[in-house]
Amino acid sequence: xxxxxxxxxxxxxxxxxxxxxxxxxxxxxxxxxxxxxxxxxxxxxxxxxxxxxxxxxxxxxxxxxxxxxxxxxxxxxxxxxxxxxxxxxxxxxxxxxxxxxxxxxxxxxxxxxxxxxxxxxxxxxxxxxxxxxxxxxxxxxxxxxxxxxxxxxxxxxxxxxxxxxxxxxxxxxxxxxxxxxxxxxxxxxxxxxxxxxxxxxxxxxxxxxxxxxxxxxxxxxxxxxxxxxxxxxxxxxxxxxxxxxxxxxxxxxxxxxxxxxxxxxxxxxxxxxxxxxxxxxxxxxxxxxxxxxxxxxxxxxxxxxxxxxxxxxxxxxxxxxxxxxxxxxxxxxxxxxxxxx
Numbered sequence: 001x002x003x004x005x006x007x008x009x010x011x012x013x014x015x016x017x018x019x020x021x022x023x024x025x026x027x028x029x030x031x032x033x034x035x036x037x038x039x040x041x042x043x044x045x046x047x048x049x050x051x052x053x054x055x056x057x058x059x060x061x062x063x064x065x066x067x068x069x070x071x072x073x074x075x076x077x078x079x080x081x082x083x084x085x086x087x088x089x090x091x092x093x094x095x096x097x098x099x100x101x102x103x104x105x106x107x108x109x110x111x112x113x114x115x116x117x118x119x120x121x122x123x124x125x126x127x128x129x130x131x132x133x134x135x136x137x138x139x140x141x142x143x144x145x146x147x148x149x150x151x152x153x154x155x156x157x158x159x160x161x162x163x164x165x166x167x168x169x170x171x172x173x174x175x176x177x178x179x180x181x182x183x184x185x186x187x188x189x190x191x192x193x194x195x196x197x198x199x200x201x202x203x204x205x206x207x208x209x210x211x212x213x214x215x216x217x218x219x220x221x222x223x224x225x226x227x228x229x230x231x232x233x234x235x236x237x238x239x240x241x242x243x244x245x246x247x248x249x250x251x252x253x254x255x256x257x258x259x260x261x262x263x264x265x266x267x268x269x270x271x272x273x274x275x276x277x278x279x280x281x282x283x284x285x286x287x288x289x290x291x292x293x294x295x296x297x298x299x300x301x302x303x304x305x306x307x308x309x310x311x312x313x314x315x316x317x318x319x320x321x322x323x324x325x326x327x328x329x330x331x332x333x334x335x336x337x338x339x340x341x
Contacts, residue, residue: 044100044311049107051099053315055153057143058332060095064321065330067091077321088321096316099153101300105160108303114162116155128154131335138326157336164296171295172288180284181237184272185248186218188226192264204259204268211256211270218256218270234276236283244269 038045043056067087068075077088085093109115116124128150135145143149188207190200207221222231235245243262251257251271260267 038310038312038315040312040315042312043096043316044103044309046100046104046107046307046309049103049156051103051156052149052152053319054143054145054149055156056095056099056316057319058145058150058153059099060092060319061139061143061322061327062330062332063095063098064091065328068328069330091321092316092319102157102160104300104304104307105163106156107307108163108167109159112163112166114159114166116158116162120158121155124154124158125151127335131332134331135329136326138322138324139329142322142324142327154336164292167299168292168295172291175284175287175291177280177284179238180280180287181249182234182276182279182283183237183248183251183274184232184234184276185251186222186232186270186272187244188222188231188268189228189244190225190266191227192266194227197264197266200266201259204266208256208259208268222270232272234279238283238287243267249274 038050041053043051043053045051075087077086077091079087081087081090129147131154132145132147132150135143188204190204192200203225207218207225210216211218211221219231235248237249240246240249244257244260244265244267247257247260247267248269248271251269251274253271253274255271257267257269260269
């Protein structure tokens with residue numbers, strides 16, 4: 001199978017999607033502008049790239065069926081999620097933002113000198129045909145989509161991924177293993193407002209001596225004296241802020257700390273695992289992705305300032321959720337996930 005085909009990513013935190021699609025269901029947002037030159041079957045336009053109604057409908061079908069899968073099939077789409085928004089409009093907004101971000105990024109492809117290779121074009125077509133083959137007649141009728149519409153949607157989604165990779169290719173390179181390091185500790189926490197501080201220090205000193213002498217494991221002493229329900233904790237170095245959390249990163253495997261005082265709180269730590277390799281790598285990837293999101297949000301926002309955009313409010317507001325029970329396909333994104341080699 002193909003590797004690094006396309007990674008499914010959610011709405012990136014910080015992307016100014018409202019600058020393109022409007023806030024909520026408002027139709028008077030100046031940045032949307034008046035409907036100029038859009039046909040009834042066109043939902044929006046970013047520069048020269050048009051999102052057809054059928055392409056939007058594929059995404060909207062997927063979103064509403066994901067709602068059903070998560071919340072149950074018997075949804076009341078007229079239920080209010082807040083004072084002004086129904087569940088139906090919330091789903092429509094989500095679909096609008098998902099496809100708008102993708103198409104906006106895809107519209108940057110030319111200026112970023114990004115294009116699909118012949119093999120990628122073939123992959124897009126193959127995957128689109130595969131997805132189209134999973135659609136029922138009811139789903140094809142509801143979306144109005146043809147195989148070519150799926151190919152167009154997939155192509156723009158694929159392009160958006162390549163543009164994102166181009167814009168963020170150097171982001172996160174400075175994230176180190178040490179910055180992402182995750183450590184597992186066991187600890188005793190005692191409260192100086194409930195127990196005399198002198199007594200606390202004596203207790204912790206005695207507990208440390210017992211463990212060092214090999215009479216009891218640290219966990220037994222911790223369960224006996226700690227004021228917390230748990231005696232074990234995994235700490236991310238990039239999120240460590242408390243005094244005892246920072247001190248934990250000075251310990252080697254099997255090592256205990258000195259008594260740590262933080263205001264009226266007292267701690268004794270035992271390092272179970274100073275470097276959790278698998279967990280650290282996963283945390284590092286999250287930090288790298290967060291850096292990529294920041295870079296993407298900045299460049300995306302700058303691009304929106306110069307973007308020529310138009311949105312067909314009338315057509316969009318006329319779109320409703322499906323009433324046919326055979327419209328249940330929520331696999332649109334399954335065909336866009338990264339493929340293993």
